[in-house]
Amino acid sequence: MNPRLKSRAPLSRGNVLLVVMIMIAVSLTMVTAIFNYSANNAKLNQRTSDYYLTTGAAEAATEKVVSQLTSDYRNYGDGYCVQHLSQYRTLIPSSAESGTWTNFDFMNLSGDKDCLEVQYYSVPGFANLGGQYGPLKAWKDRFRILSNARMKNSTEKVVGSVYQDIELSRIPIFQYAIFYNTVLEFTAQPDMNIYGPVHCNTNIYVYPIIGKTTFWSDLTASGTIYETMNPVSPLPNAPGTIVYKAAHDSGVSTLNLPIGTNNSPAAVRQVLELPPAGEDAGSSLGQQRYFNKADLIVLVSNSTVVVKTGLNNNFTNTLTTNDYTVFLSTNGSFFNKRENKTVLPIQLDIGQLVQWNLTNSYRSYFFAQDVRTIYVSDQRTFSASQESGVRLVNGATLPPKGLTVATSSPLYILGHYNCPVSARGTTNTLGTMPASIAADAITVLSPSWVDTNSSKTMSIPSNIRVASDCTVNAAFLMGIVATTSSSDSGGVENFPRFLEEWTGKTLTYNGSMVCMFYSQVATGQWKGTVALGYDIYNPPNRNWGLDANFQYQDKLPPATPTLTVLVRSSWRTPAAFSTNVVAGF
Numbered sequence: 001m002n003p004r005l006k007s008r009a010p011l012s013r014g015n016v017l018l019v020v021m022i023m024i025a026v027s028l029t030m031v032t033a034i035f036n037y038s039a040n041n042a043k044l045n046q047r048t049s050d051y052y053l054t055t056g057a058a059e060a061a062t063e064k065v066v067s068q069l070t071s072d073y074r075n076y077g078d079g080y081c082v083q084h085l086s087q088y089r090t091l092i093p094s095s096a097e098s099g100t101w102t103n104f105d106f107m108n109l110s111g112d113k114d115c116l117e118v119q120y121y122s123v124p125g126f127a128n129l130g131g132q133y134g135p136l137k138a139w140k141d142r143f144r145i146l147s148n149a150r151m152k153n154s155t156e157k158v159v160g161s162v163y164q165d166i167e168l169s170r171i172p173i174f175q176y177a178i179f180y181n182t183v184l185e186f187t188a189q190p191d192m193n194i195y196g197p198v199h200c201n202t203n204i205y206v207y208p209i210i211g212k213t214t215f216w217s218d219l220t221a222s223g224t225i226y227e228t229m230n231p232v233s234p235l236p237n238a239p240g241t242i243v244y245k246a247a248h249d250s251g252v253s254t255l256n257l258p259i260g261t262n263n264s265p266a267a268v269r270q271v272l273e274l275p276p277a278g279e280d281a282g283s284s285l286g287q288q289r290y291f292n293k294a295d296l297i298v299l300v301s302n303s304t305v306v307v308k309t310g311l312n313n314n315f316t317n318t319l320t321t322n323d324y325t326v327f328l329s330t331n332g333s334f335f336n337k338r339e340n341k342t343v344l345p346i347q348l349d350i351g352q353l354v355q356w357n358l359t360n361s362y363r364s365y366f367f368a369q370d371v372r373t374i375y376v377s378d379q380r381t382f383s384a385s386q387e388s389g390v391r392l393v394n395g396a397t398l399p400p401k402g403l404t405v406a407t408s409s410p411l412y413i414l415g416h417y418n419c420p421v422s423a424r425g426t427t428n429t430l431g432t433m434p435a436s437i438a439a440d441a442i443t444v445l446s447p448s449w450v451d452t453n454s455s456k457t458m459s460i461p462s463n464i465r466v467a468s469d470c471t472v473n474a475a476f477l478m479g480i481v482a483t484t485s486s487s488d489s490g491g492v493e494n495f496p497r498f499l500e501e502w503t504g505k506t507l508t509y510n511g512s513m514v515c516m517f518y519s520q521v522a523t524g525q526w527k528g529t530v531a532l533g534y535d536i537y538n539p540p541n542r543n544w545g546l547d548a549n550f551q552y553q554d555k556l557p558p559a560t561p562t563l564t565v566l567v568r569s570s571w572r573t574p575a576a577f578s579t580n581v582v583a584g585f
Contacts, residue, residue, distance in 0.1 A: 047156050054149040054160030055573060057093070057104045061116055061147035062164045065091050069143065069166065070566045076284040077258035077564065078141045078168045088118045088145070107148040107159075109577055117146035117163075126553040129169060129567065132252060134197055134218045136176075137551060138169035138565065148576055159576035165569045170562035171255070172553075174436065174475040174512040177217065177546035178492055179255075180204075181516045182265050182480060184221075185230050186213050187491035188542075194219075196512075196546030201254045201263075205230045208240035219248040222255075233488045255563040257516075259285045269479065269517035271561070272408040272438060274377050290406035290438055293559040294375035300330060300346050301379045312369045327352040335455035336387065336443070337499055337536045339524040343389040345412065346376055348405070351394035370399050372558035376407040388521055390439065392417065402434030404558040410522035411439035411478075415447040418473040429473055429510050429547050436475035436511075436557035441522035443497040444507060446470045457535050458501040467500035467540065473547060475512040475557050479519035481526060490526035493542065497522075501530075502540035510547040 065088050072081050081088075092114060093101040108117040123140040146163035173179055177196025184200040186192070191211045198204075198215065203223035206213060207230075219225065225248055229235060256263040259271065271288045275281070281292045291297065294310040307324040309317040327349045336343050357371055378388040388409040395417040403418075405411070416424060420431040446467035458465040476496065483489040495513050527534040549555035574580050 046154075047158050050151055050154050050156050050158035051160055054104065054151060054158055055162060056160070057101070057106070057149035058147040058160045058162040060093050060101075061091075061106050061149065062145045062162050064093060065116060065118060065145045066164060066166060066566075066568075069145075069168070073168050073258070073566055074256050074263075074564050075258060075261050077287065078170065079287075080284070081143070081168060082120055082141065085118050085120060089115050092116060092147075103152055105150045105152055107150070107577075109146065109148075109579075111148075111577060117144070119144040119146075123167070129171070129565070131567070132218075132220070132247075132249070133171070133565070134246075135551070136171055136197065137553075138171045139553075139562075140170075141168045142166070142569070143168065144579075146574075146579065161574050161576050161578075162572070163574060163579060164571050167567045167569050169565045169567060171565055172550065172556050172560045173257075173477075173514055173563050174547075174550045174557060174560055176512055176514070179512070179514045180492075181263070181268055182482065182518060183230065183489075184515075185233075185483065185489055185491045186493070187229070187233075187235060187488065188213055188493040190542075192493060192542065199252075199255060201256075206242050208242065209235065209238050210240050212241040212243060214243040214245065215248065216245045218246045219244065220252045221250050222252055224250045230483050230488070232485055233483050234485060235488050253565075255565065257288055257561055258564050259288050265479075265517035269408075269520065271516075272406060272440070274408075288561060290373070290404075290559060291375045291377075294373045294406070295369070295371045296374045298324075298328065298346065298348075298374065298376040299379065300377070302381060305330065310373070310375070323356070326356050332391070332451065334451040336389075336522075336524075337455070338497065338527070339387055339522055341385055341387040341524075343387050343410075343412070344380070344382070345389040345391040346378055346409075347391045347393060348374070348376070349394050350392055350403070351397060354397055354399050357399050370401045371403070372399070372401050373404045373406070376405065376409070378407070378409045392437075396420070398433040398435055400433070402558055404436045404438070404560075406438040406559070408440055408521070410441040410443065410519075411437055412443045412445055413437070413472055413474075414445045414449055416471050419471040424471045425469060425506065425508050425543070426471075427508075427510055427543075427545055429549050432473045432510075432547075432549070434549065434555050434557045435473060436477065436560065438477040440479055441497060441519045442476050442478045443499060443522075444470060444472060446500055446502070446505070446507075449500065454499070458530065458538070460501060460503075465500045467498075467502040467505045469506050469508070470540075471508040471510075472496075473510045475514065475547070475550070475560075477514040477516060477561070479517045479522075480515050481519055481523055484525070487525035487527065490528075493539070494526055498537035498539065501538050503538045505540050506543050507540040508543040510545055512546060512550060 092106040095102045105113050108115050121142040123142050126137050129136045129138050144165050148159050148161045150159045178198040180200040184204045186206045189209045192213045194215045197217045198219045200221045204221045204225045295312050297308050297310050299306040307319040329347045376390045390407045390409050391412040393414045398418050418432050418435045448468040453464045456464045529538050
């Protein structure tokens, strides 16, 4: 007989209810957990979304300040920016720009609304810029722009924060071997070596004729670097060789003088002009005018010569005739074959100026301060066959703190300039003084120049207008005559102008060649050499280079102009209402 299986005892109703309740509790716990997870996840997603939105808004606020700072710095200089910190602190994004910005509060470090944090730090010293600016050095001012942003209608009250550090840098322009604010052309026939950085605010045309042009440092253009002849030039196509030993970049930022909103060549040339009546010397352009930076002012009209002190004693003292005639004369003349005009120069004897600089008479005018910058204005009227000019003679030795001479007229250098006898014909500038010349145009006349031969035909057998070796150590800031369909500019190799037979002779030049505008007085076009049928000049052997002294702030020429550059040094997302950097959200 098969045994019958014994059945289990049935569950009581109470036990069934308990099991059901346990299952319900577990289910509710799971549902609650899922709900809480979903809610927390949604909240976290919302916070993350709010964080990115507020951080973007904070960045937009800092960018608005950076944009305004950049514009003000390029137009007016760093002093203007430092004086307007309170204005920058209120530059929050507005509803006029976009309705989006009405949804945000913008705050500074203290939590004050409708403002940002803008801090200024002075950076001591003369420091390297680096990056695209290579070996250039500059004086720097640093600004930190910080914004905290919060969405007005968000329940999470998340605050996004961004700060940017930017450096406003002032680059002394004479650190460039060559700097052009106009079209720059390299069309040399013999081999030409360019040592030191080169920059142009527009296009560069590199087209050596037959020879080789070598760039040993960075070549940059705000426009384009073309390895062709300027398309409007009438010169023949006979390409030589181009060698780059460093970077050569197109499309870089322009480098401007802080003279206002317009840095065109015509606008920049105003730094050479007399300031108009009523102009504020502290204005952006006023600060850059050579007149306002000069220690000695020379004003020559048809009937009078006025020589007076300048910036170092508030333009108050006028020199007596007996004092200034020691070093100043206006009774000479010579012929300029390129201009086809007779030049009536205002002549400065630099050697005599150096001696007068040491006298008690000089000290009484200048309160024992040396003359460092001279501004000359020729206000005489000229016939169609005459032309203004300033000439520097006897300039081998300069005043003890260096010398800058500026004029809106063409300028002529006669003989060796700023050059000890032992260093002539070399790149040795250890014994030189800081020096620059700013003029409408600059012509170098060799030590063999004779005024009475200036209108005669060049002749080597007769030694008429035949040059001798010459050394000039000074930065040049001047104009050129633009290339046209009928005449080339002559290229950078003819930046300093010549009026002699230099064949077999050498012009040794240590300085910086800066072209900021087109000449307005000496407008005679470059017409080429004797070989091309012109009795104007034959070129020298060119032993040219950047003066290494200009890399040191205490060896820069007096009244050196500075270019404005804005560099972004850092961008961070700090914790709200602080400058402590956030590792991550």
